Each structure stands twice: as structure tokens, then as C-alpha cells.
Amino acid sequence: xxxxxxxxxxxxxxxxxxxxxxxxxxxxxxxxxxxxxxxxxxxxxxxxxxxxxxxxxxxxxxxxxxxxxxxxxxxxxxxxxxxxxxxxxxxxxxxxxxxxxxxxxxxxxxxxxx
Amino acid sequence: xxxxxxxxxxxxxxxxxxxxxxxxxxxxxxxxxxxxxxxxxxxxxxxxxxxxxxxxxxxxxxxxxxxxxxxxxxxxxxxxxxxxxxxxxxxxxxxxxxxxxxxxxxxxxxxx
Numbered sequence: 001x002x003x004x005x006x007x008x009x010x011x012x013x014x015x016x017x018x019x020x021x022x023x024x025x026x027x028x029x030x031x032x033x034x035x036x037x038x039x040x041x042x043x044x045x046x047x048x049x050x051x052x053x054x055x056x057x058x059x060x061x062x063x064x065x066x067x068x069x070x071x072x073x074x075x076x077x078x079x080x081x082x083x084x085x086x087x088x089x090x091x092x093x094x095x096x097x098x099x100x101x102x103x104x105x106x107x108x109x110x111x112x113x114x
Numbered sequence: 115x116x117x118x119x120x121x122x123x124x125x126x127x128x129x130x131x132x133x134x135x136x137x138x139x140x141x142x143x144x145x146x147x148x149x150x151x152x153x154x155x156x157x158x159x160x161x162x163x164x165x166x167x168x169x170x171x172x173x174x175x176x177x178x179x180x181x182x183x184x185x186x187x188x189x190x191x192x193x194x195x196x197x198x199x200x201x202x203x204x205x206x207x208x209x210x211x212x213x214x215x216x217x218x219x220x221x222x223x224x225x226x
Contacts, residue, residue: 001173034214038155043204043217087155097208098215099145099164101172104157 002027004092006105014113019080021108023090024072030092033066033073034102038087047088048075051096077110085112117141120205120218127195127225135190135221137205143216144209146188150174151202151220163188195225 003026013019025033034049050057050064050073057064061080066073077084087109091102118139127133137146148161149172159172163182177199178192188207192199202222206215 036215036217041219043206043219044157044215045217046214049214089157099208101147101159101162102215103159103173107155107157109155 002030002092002094002103004090004103004105006090006108008108009106010109010111012111012113013080015080015082017080019077019084019110021075021088021090021110022072023074023092023105024070025092025103026071027092027094028071029094032093032096032098033064034091034098035062035064035075036089036091036104038089038107040086044089080112082112082114085110118205118207118216118218120203120221122221123219124222125224127223129196129225131195133192133195133223135203135205135223137188137190137218138186139188139207139216140186141207141209141216142185143207144185145207146182147206147208147215148172148178148180148188148190149204149206150176151204153201157204161190195223197225199223199225 006023031052036044037047038044061078063076087107090105093102121136144165146163149157158174160176161180202220204220205218
């Protein structure tokens with residue numbers, strides 16, 4: 001089955017700086033790579049996703065890049081703000097949208113220092 | 115505004131008790147999922163459903179069972195709770211267009 005590795009487990013950055021979280025996956029048949037943000041006391045919320053035929057996708061301050069050959073993908077957050085503090089999860093699945101279940105990384109605690 | 119609801123929010127129960135965690139969604143989504151989230155925050159798929167009368171086991175072996183009699187309802191049952199079942203349980207749903215998952219806020223279960 002799929003195995004998703006996520007690094008770092010904790011990331012502390014100064015407000016206004018950029019943050020990068022990296023993930024690798026093992027199943028070459030994976031085609032869908034979403035990122036979720038989980039705030040304290042809430043369920044994870046989808047923030048951006050990318051499919052395997054796209055190398056990069058942006059949405060305001062967040063972007064995701066995918067290297068299918070190397071089987072890794074990354075989340076980039078620019079101009080970080082206090083409300084970006086949360087746990088971020090990457091995930092992968094073979095089917096667009098994760099219909100057969102998503103395999104998640106272990107999560108990254110992102111801390112934005114004022 | 116969450117359109118997927120989980121009850122109860124918190125539950126403390128004794129060993130050996132039977133419990134049902136409720137999950138309902140009002141979005142008409144066909145696919146639903148249960149994830150177990152351990153204290154280290156890692157998420158493990160335990161059950162999923164493609165639609166009414168469909169249930170599948172996930173990657174993590176679980177002693178729980180699920181049912182899907184109605185599109186909007188996907189309850190999870192533990193016949194005999196044990197301390198090893200202490201965890202957070204997250205329910206999610208997605209639609210045919212597959213625009214990602216919508217998660218509920220979770221049920222934090224403690225078995226004493």
C-alpha cells in the first residue's frame with residue numbers, strides 16, 4: 001500500500017517569512033495530492049490539492065509543487081501570518097478526490113512566531 | 115460552516131460498554147469515511163463507504179463496525195470498548211465530483 005512521509009514534524013518561522021513542508025510517497029500509481037490544515041479542536045480542512053498531470057498550483061499565499069519522477073510534493077506558504085499556525089497534513093491517493101481513501105502523512109506543527 | 119456533524123463531541127465510557135459514534139452530513143455526498151487520529155495526530159483510515167449499503171475496511175485494523183443505510187448517516191459502533199480504543203475519531207465525506215473531503219469536528223473517546 002501507499003506510504004507517505006512528511007517533514008519536518010515541527011516548523012517554527014517568524015511572521016512574514018515563508019514556510020515549506022515536504023512529503024514523499026511510495027506508490028507510483030498515486031495521482032491525487034491534497035493538503036489539509038487542522039486547527040485545535042477542529043477536523044482537518046482542505047486548503048489546496050493537485051493532480052499528477054500538474055507540476056504546480058497556487059492559491060493566494062499558498063502553493064503546492066509536485067515532482068512525479070522523484071515522488072515528492074511540497075507545500076509553500078508565503079508571508080506567514082499568526083492564523084497560519086496549525087497542523088498541516090499531506091496526503092495521497094490513486095483516485096482523484098481520494099474516493100478509495102486518502103493516506104496521510106504524520107503531520108507538521110507549524111508555529112508562527114510574532 | 116461545517117455540514118458534517120459528529121456526536122458526541124466527547125465521550126468517557128467504561129470498558130466493555132457498547133457505543134455508537136454518530137456522523138451525519140447534509141451535503142448529499144455519496145462517499146463517507148472514518149479516520150482514527152492518535153495522540154501524535156497521525157490519521158488512519160478505518161472504514162469507508164461508496165454509498166448506501168456499501169462499506170469497506172480501511173488500512174488500519176479496527177474492531178469497530180459501520181453501516182450505511184441512508185446516504186446522510188454513517189455511524190460507527192464498538193461492541194465492547196477497551197482502553198486501546200481511546201482516540202479521536204473523525205468522520206468525513208466527499209462527492210461524486212471528488213472535490214476533496216469535508217471533515218467533522220471529531221469525537222474524542224476515552225475508555226476507562
